[in-house]
Amino acid sequence: xxxxxxxxxxxxxxxxxxxxxxxxxxxxxxxxxxxxxxxxxxxxxxxxxxxxxxxxxxxxxxxxxxxxxxxxxxxxxxxxxxxxxxxxxxxxxxxxxxxxxxxxxxxxxxxxxxxxxxxxxxxxxxxxxxxxxxxxxxxxxxxxxxxxxxxxxxxxxxxxxxxxxxxxx
Numbered sequence: 001x002x003x004x005x006x007x008x009x010x011x012x013x014x015x016x017x018x019x020x021x022x023x024x025x026x027x028x029x030x031x032x033x034x035x036x037x038x039x040x041x042x043x044x045x046x047x048x049x050x051x052x053x054x055x056x057x058x059x060x061x062x063x064x065x066x067x068x069x070x071x072x073x074x075x076x077x078x079x080x081x082x083x084x085x086x087x088x089x090x091x092x093x094x095x096x097x098x099x100x101x102x103x104x105x106x107x108x109x110x111x112x113x114x115x116x117x118x119x120x121x122x123x124x125x126x127x128x129x130x131x132x133x134x135x136x137x138x139x140x141x142x143x144x145x146x147x148x149x150x151x152x153x154x155x156x157x158x159x160x161x162x163x164x165x166x167x168x169x
Contacts, residue, residue: 091161
């Protein structure tokens with residue numbers, strides 16, 4: 001079968017979703033430590049959101065030598081803001097059938113929630129996966145992350161990752 005026929009049958013190949021934690025560990029951790037462990041307690045405390053965007057963009061393009069698109073920059077900045085605030089970060093990177101996969105701050109507890117219906121995720125390091133219950137859709141879910149007493153809830157209707165926007169608990 002020729003590649004043209006495969007392209008017609010399968011559609012164009014889908015680029016993998018951006019994985020900000022994997023990017024950080026691959027491109028940034030050699031200087032900044034795993035999950036930013038070398039940043040120190042005062043990292044970013046004085047940075048406005050606009051300045052943090054500039055710093056992360058400049059570091060990706062400069063020392064990391066791995067520029068990111070504006071779309072991918074946003075969750076990478078959100079990850080950094082979560083480090084500054086001491087809150088867990090989470091992102092959905094893939095949905096295959098009823099299985100949802102993502103990344104989270106290591107040590108986090110992760111679940112998807114539809115009101116009283118909860119799907120607890122399996123977490124392995126910074127990777128997590130959960131099953132969407134029958135009759136539910138991802139767009140109606142909330143991503144719930146807990147780490148060391150901090151809980152973040154993100155409605156997945158509006159965004160597929162946690163951000164520094166105040167979230168309900």
